[in-house]
Amino acid sequence: MAGYWCVDCTRHFPxxxxxxxxCGCTIVERYEEIKIKEEILxxxxxxxxxxxxxxxxxxxxxxxxxxxxxxxNYKDGEVYAGDFSNGARHGKGKLSYSEEEYYTxxxxxxxxxxxxxxxxxxxxxxxxxxxxxxxEGKCEFLSGDGTxxxxxxxxxxxxxxxxxxxPNNTEYEGDWLNDKMHGFGTFYFSNGAKYTGEFKDxxxxxxxxxxxxxxxxxxxxxxNNKREGRGKFIHLGRAVTFGYWEDDQMIxxxxxxxxxxxxxxxxxxxxxxxxxxxxxxxxxKSHCTTSDRIIEEKDGFIKLRPV
Numbered sequence: 062m063a064g065y066w067c068v069d070c071t072r073h074f075p076x077x078x079x080x081x082x083x084c085g086c087t088i089v090e091r092y093e094e095i096k097i098k099e100e101i102l103x104x105x106x107x108x109x110x111x112x113x114x115x116x117x118x119x120x121x122x123x124x125x126x127x128x129x130x131x132x133x134n135y136k137d138g139e140v141y142a143g144d145f146s147n148g149a150r151h152g153k154g155k156l157s158y159s160e161e162e163y164y165t166x167x168x169x170x171x172x173x174x175x176x177x178x179x180x181x182x183x184x185x186x187x188x189x190x191x192x193x194x195x196x197e198g199k200c201e202f203l204s205g206d207g208t209x210x211x212x213x214x215x216x217x218x219x220x221x222x223x224x225x226x227x228p229n230n231t232e233y234e235g236d237w238l239n240d241k242m243h244g245f246g247t248f249y250f251s252n253g254a255k256y257t258g259e260f261k262d263x264x265x266x267x268x269x270x271x272x273x274x275x276x277x278x279x280x281x282x283x284x285n286n287k288r289e290g291r292g293k294f295i296h297l298g299r300a301v302t303f304g305y306w307e308d309d310q311m312i313x314x315x316x317x318x319x320x321x322x323x324x325x326x327x328x329x330x331x332x333x334x335x336x337x338x339x340x341x342x343x344x345x346k347s348h349c350t351t352s353d354r355i356i357e358e359k360d361g362f363i364k365l366r367p368v
Contacts, residue, residue, distance in 0.1 A: 105129050120145070143168065166191070181205075189214065212237065235260065258283065259332075268331045268341060281306065282331065282361075291329070291361030293319070305361070315360060327362035338363070 105121040105128060112118070120131020127133065127145040134140050143154015149171035150156075156173075157163040159182065166177015173179075173191040180186045189200020196217045202210040212223020218240035219225075225233045225242075235246015241263040242248070248256045248265070258269015265271075265283040272278045281292020288306035295301050303315040319329065323343035331347060332339040339349050340363060350365065357364040 101128060187214075256283075267339070268347070291315075291319075319362075322360070322362040327357075327359070327364055330358070330361055330363050340365075 101123045105123055107120060108118075108122045108125070110118040110122070110125065110127070115136030117134045118127050118131055120127060121129030122131075123129075126148045128147060129145060130143070131145050132140065132142045133145075133150075138159070140157045141150055141154055142157075143150065144152025146152065150168040151170060152168060153166065154168055155163060155165040161182045162180060164173060164177055164179040166173065166179075167175025169175065172194045174193060175191060176189070177191055178186070178188045179196075184203070184205030186203040187196055187200060189196065189202070190198030192198070196214045198213060200210075200212070200214050202214070202219070204210075207228030209226040210219055210223055212219065212225075213221035215221060219237040220239060221237060222235070223237050227233075230251040232249040233242055233246055234249075235242065236244025238244060242260040243262060244260060245258070246260055248260075250256075253274030254272060256265050256269055256271045258265065259267025261267060264286045266285060267283060268281070269283050270278055270280045271283075271288075276297045278295045279288060279292055280295070281288060282290030284290070287309040288311075289308070290306060291304075292306055293301055293303045294311070302311075303319065304311045305313040305315070320343070322329070328340040328342050328348075330338060331341050333352070336352055337349055338352050338355065339347060341347055354365045354368075355363050356366050
């Protein structure tokens, strides 16, 4: 029979998949290898092996190679108990770094691969997917300080989409980059307020809307967690004040409605980089272009040279 075989549920399927379509296990192997393994399993012997590097093994072996169920005691004090294949950790097993720190889950080719749980001294706990010993994919992460994160990891850090619940009763849902809130998201404050918009390096930065608990709201530009630049303050959803903010304080009130600028061909400046700018059009969509296209700038709005 051609195809692949799941080590966990032992069911077969015709084409390769990183996960078993039946149980979700990530340890799949070619079906052609099953007969070879069956022959090996019938010849397993329990032995104790002491290696020159100081490691010791006790368990099932095939031709003096760890194969099947066994326990490997490493010279540095770590202990692995679980499945072996051709001398490598492969299948399911538990690696104990110390009495309180360990990984238990799936292994492939001597590395943590698939679904598992890793616990560390101090309270950190990761439950999710691994790829070649790196935390990668969907997960739930609990840190020792009480923070709970549900989302995706990449290269051992929060990266992608995720929801974080912080111990000070605040929450964040949105984009993450290299373990920081970065991109677009919503932050819920403990006082009932919330911010929805752009983040950079863990801070409110860019265009966003801050809604206060009493119903007031501010929509405009933020820099490093503070209102900075053009914006509008809406009082209880009715009266609107347009103005400029510096260091979180309004320094100038503007009478003209921003819609008048859009009618005259301007777009609203959102973010200025070293060589690029981000701007918002009348339909509230964000765009990016090069700075050399700016031909006029006024009251936080810009006109662009046609492409």
